[in-house]
Amino acid sequence: MTSTLLLIPLDDTVVLPTMDITLPVDVGDAQRVVLVPRHDGEYASVGTIATVTESIRLPGGGRGASLSGESRGLIGAAETGADGKLHVNVTEAPDDVPVDGRTRELEREYRAVVEELLELRGDDGRVAGWVRAIREPGPLADTTGYAPDLSFEQKVRILETTDVTERLGLALEFQRERLTALQIRRKIREDVESGANKQQREYLLRQQLASIRRELGEDNDSAGEDYRTKIAEADMPEAVREQAERELERLERSGEGGQEGQMIRTYLDWLTSVPWGVESEETLDPVRTREVLDADHAGLDDVKDRIVEYVAVKKLRSERGLGDGEDARKAGAILTLIGPPGTGKTSIGESIARAMDREFVRISLGGIRDEAEIRGHRRTYIGALPGRLVRALRDAKTMNPVILLDEIDKVGADWRGDPSSALLEVLDPAQNSTFRDHYLDVELDLSDVVFIATANQYDTIPGPLLDRMEVIAFDGYTVAEKVAIARDYLFPRQRQRNGLLEDEVTVTDEVLRTIVVEYTREAGVRSLERQLGTVLRKTATKVASRPAVVAADGAVGADVAEADVVDAAPVATATEPVVVDLDLVREALGRQKVFQEAAARTAVPGVATGLAVTGTGGDVLFVEATAMDGKGTGGLTLTGQLGDVMKESAHIALTYVRAHREELGIPASAFEDREFHVHVPAGAIPKDGPSAGVTMITALASLLSGRPVKHTVGMTGEVTLQGRVLPIGGLKQKVLAAHAAGLTDVVLPERNRGDLDDVPEEVRAVMTFHPAMTIGEVLDAALEPARDPEVVA
Template sequence: MADKEIIVPLLPLRGLLVYPTMVLHLDVGRDKSVQALEKAMVGDHLIFLTTQKDVSLEEPGEEDIYQMGTLTKVKQMLKLPNGTIRVLVEGLNRAQIIEFYDNETQFSAKVEVYEDSDEKEIEHQALMRTLLEYFEQYIKMSKKITPETFAVTADIEEPGRLADVVASHLPLKPKEKQEILETIDVKERLSKIIEIINNEKEVLNLEKKIGQRVKRSMERTQKEYYLREQMKAIQKELGDKEGKTGEIAVLTEKINEVGMPEHIKETAMKELDRYEKVPSSSAESSVIRNYIEWLITLPWSKATKDDLNIQKAEKVLNRDHHGLEKVKERVLEYLAVQQLTQSLKGPILCLVGPPGVGKTSLARSIATSMNRNFVRISLGGVRDESEIRGHRRTYVGAMPGRIIQGMKKAGTINPVFLLDEIDKMSNDFRGDPSAAMLEVLDPEQNNHFSDHYIEETYDLSKVMFIATANNLATIPGPLRDRMEIISIAGYTEIEKLHIAKDHLLIRQMENHGLQKTQLQVREDALINIIRYYTREAGVRSLERQLASICRKTAKIIVSGEKKRVVISEKNVEDFLGKTIFHYGQAETEDQVGVATGLAYTTVGGDTLQIEVSLSPGKGKLVLTGQLGDVMKESAQAAFSFVRTKTEQLGIDANFHEKQDIHIHVPEGAVPKDGPSAGITLATALISALTGRPIHREVGMTGEITLRGRVLPIGGLKEKSLAAHRAGLTKIIIPKNNEKDIDDIPESVRKELEFVLVSHVDEVLEHALVGETE
């Protein structure tokens, strides 16, 4: 409560606050402060102390100091050698500035003095007990205040004084101390200090817990450090240089460098930690090390930049391969879309065709044209699912599957990946590898491909997969559905000639060390080699024959017999021996009962002579020449059709009761089958029964129905080339095959007349000559 008003000198304090009843030493150096002290010493030794709001101010004004301060008595003053004055002051009462005076030499103020009431209420006593109890607990926890201090404090009976003494021992901020000083009501002051001590206790509790945790952590770290240093020393003594420590450092650096996804990196670091703790002599140590090596060597983010220059890609593909237009076009389409979208998932192409047509080398050219790395794995004979998905690490000798091995070999996440001989996979009790390939070749799934060894998912979505197969029929349906099938039927004779001239001969001459001036193989010789020494859809045998010529030429040149060798049609036999094959030739004259059919084989097209002979009998139908079930059924259908047309064709209606019919296809040792001999069989049969000859320069292909309709066939390109090679000038084909004529080389189209038919009657008009005998 306010008791009196007095005018006293004023001394501003920096970062310091004096409570009533406190005795404190102060060092005073500012001129105005020294003058205020001297004035106090001349008078009644009273001085008003208040705290500056901003400690950095050298000359504060009225607004820079708190209005509430402490009226104190100067007990002692001592001048120090450095010019400052040390004083001993004792706090008396709270006081508040009413008027502030600044007379340039010193500060003074009229202050209103407040004295605490000495009355002791029951509530005061309760608050005092609580405060002392909390203060005692605080002292025990902080250990910064001596027990003697508490003993002195406990003897204080005045509640206001007790509050001020306790507050002076608490580590409070200046603002908080000022709040307590400005709290004139004793009960309120006691409550506030109790709350502050309670908070301080909680803070001390937290500090203690944190301290214990830090101490434990430090002890563990120190222990690990000590043990590591011991391990290093032991390894050094054993001659193991740095032991695992140096290796761990190298592996850690590699893990950080390879750009793994975060979850893979976590797995790698976890395994590295295990590897560090497992003894080197343990079998598990090498297993973990191999696993970490695999994670490090796999490409996780490294990629080659696609060269999306379509003109350049087309140039590379045309340089390396003659023909194969559809495949090249598909690759260029992919590059064009990639250039527009920059995000197309890798397509999965499947090149299907006979051996030797260049499926593997085409895939390599695609990689070159796109500026991608190329990797090839052979699936021929794979019958174990773990070959694709890998083995689990629990097995001895476990390793990743071929897909992950291939990615490691590629070194980038976007290679051209060739799956060679995908149709040669089989299955047994160890699983079905073709089922495992379903995930690899599904663009919707392969961004999370799972290998049993790696365990973590691997992204295959940026890979361009190219599969090769000889036979589409042996690839399971679900797997076939995931791939874009591109058929490569084989090369025509003209294409083989260009390939031999532009690629094979040049390569073989380089391989055998021959110069262009030392060997010349003429075109007529190349055609002879293609026709009489090879029978294939591809060019492997052709390359072997050219290699044979190069070897013999090398021998001639090295022995000094000649300096230059020229191979022509006349001397091919001298180098390659007698001809191995022959091909069908057109008849020299029109024949009765002999029709020229066109056949498609795995090595290209060929002509097929179908002969029909009649003999007295009881209508027996004999089929010879190693015919398959389909051709036998075609013969039966042709026979039935002829019986329905006897009147129109001028044939005896009872011929099947008086004559035996023998249908023969020469070269009986060679199996023949296929759904395209129907009209040829019918024409040969009608020719034999009517006695009308068949044009010798007419070939035909097409299946027949009992009503005489002609059904479409396949392999028209190869069959047309065979007809052209055999000297035929006209070929009869089903009307529905008109669209396939565009696939035939222009040079062949010019020399062949294509007759489109939809019924056998039209076939007979063009095939038969002469009148019925």
């Protein structure tokens, strides 16, 4: 039967037939209404037809009604009645259906489950008696609606199920779930009270947690299974696997919602992100390795030879079945490339990785002062993370990458620790197979990692750390090497970066040499590449500014005599390439910036040309000495921001010249009532080092003897008070600086004669070297012959 009834929506509430309810609604004169559940504006398809048993006045003056549910009603079309309220067409759906054996069986099971459930809840028997008194299956199933544990959605499903047998089966399913949950809770309580062992409690708690999550529709147990899968799939060492499983058990006990659960999840994420047991299949071919390194870099034979040796040794051990035992781990390659900026230290690391078919990761150490950057933070700190080595392995996705430790000479230390001390274990082949990160707190085997460290100078690297390194010096390039690098590497790269094609611009070696000699003074090639970029940007502007040439048939690039010039947007044309000549270089780079000034600076007595090593490579320094009248005898003034060592060298130089004035042909009157001033330009740059002694003695001897220093001579070496010349370091860099400055003679300590083997053959062929044991030999090679025995001061 269909009728039109007043609609009363029930927000998040379900009223089933046989249930009574009082609502704060004004039903007017209506005798029957339909109660329809509503959730988020959505109405159920079935409502409860209820009889208005009483109209009441509520506190405050409002109207209410007591309603008694009768039967289900299928909701139809809605319309607004004369009273301005919403009415709907309702088709009654009574429960008068035949009851078969299946229905009776469900009734018995339902009563049994409800009675057991009531027993667990501590019912005194009244509710159980009320349930037993209900004889009809429909009202019996509707008693499920009184259960406080059922969700709104479950009660709506009971309401919308018009088939009695189906409704009873659904009610039985819901009551069984409630019974199971109560039984588990009782079991947990009994186990706790009886002192059940830890494993049983954890199992029951997990079961309870899983049941609760299922009830809430939140099956988060998959997170624990995901971690178990990750741990099982990772080829972890046994100790690491045990640690991971212990943390996973803690996670399952504590739950995932709290702060501790989140910390454990983060830890497990890091632990499983380490590529345990994963290694790149490296290529052990010394010939191919050398070919790759030669294709990427010119020169640098020392580091290339060392990498080829490493590959060859590993190939022999692999082929001859010598394995990867303790001796193999201690033979790992830990190279330190020390040299001026721009000499290719960082880029060759990438080439080494490519030559060995390994992954490459770069770690910048410049300026770090926290030891935790290397070893990681302890997990007791909020926001703790692993160290950079663990992160490098994660990024490389392999346990045998090439890791470049860039700028290792710029590692600092403060109250947070000394990172260089943490690196002692990392860079020691005898220890790094058991490296322990503070955050992971498990051993990491770093013995298969090829570590390559880079630095600009030795001085700032701690001694114990330097002792663990195999140092390969990058002393800079000769002019010829720079020209070759510019031609084969830098010019093509800058041409591509500036959008130029190979046939659009050409350059000769002579022009490249001009750029090297007149616009750069560096040990590396970084500044040279910038200058080439400037020239090629100027070239790109010229190419892009050419007018487009279009033939009569519309083809681009035809001969100019047979084409029309179109004043449209400029495009590149198939014309003659731009030739980078001297005029274009001057236009792009301006006037010459680097001059060979040794001849002009040493034209007068008192100026000597010294050779030094700075943070940017070898360099030429001019030491100037002059004398003036003074009240004292032999006073000395020093300028040029000299360090303590160079100040001592200046005092030694003056003392030596005064003590050996007769040998040098200097009369005693040259020191009477005179003071001396030694200056090392440029004054704004701090200078220090133990190799300026011979240069300062030569400058003072030149001043007091009137013999100028030969403009082709550069010198280096420290001296004693007895005039012996002591050996120095960095000879190769100093010789390359002398060669770049146009000097042809170098005075050096005799004990550094063997270091000349490191100087490129092409430089040795055009320079003359004067090894000296004493200051007398230095002055004989450096000073012009005496013209007048009288002192010129």
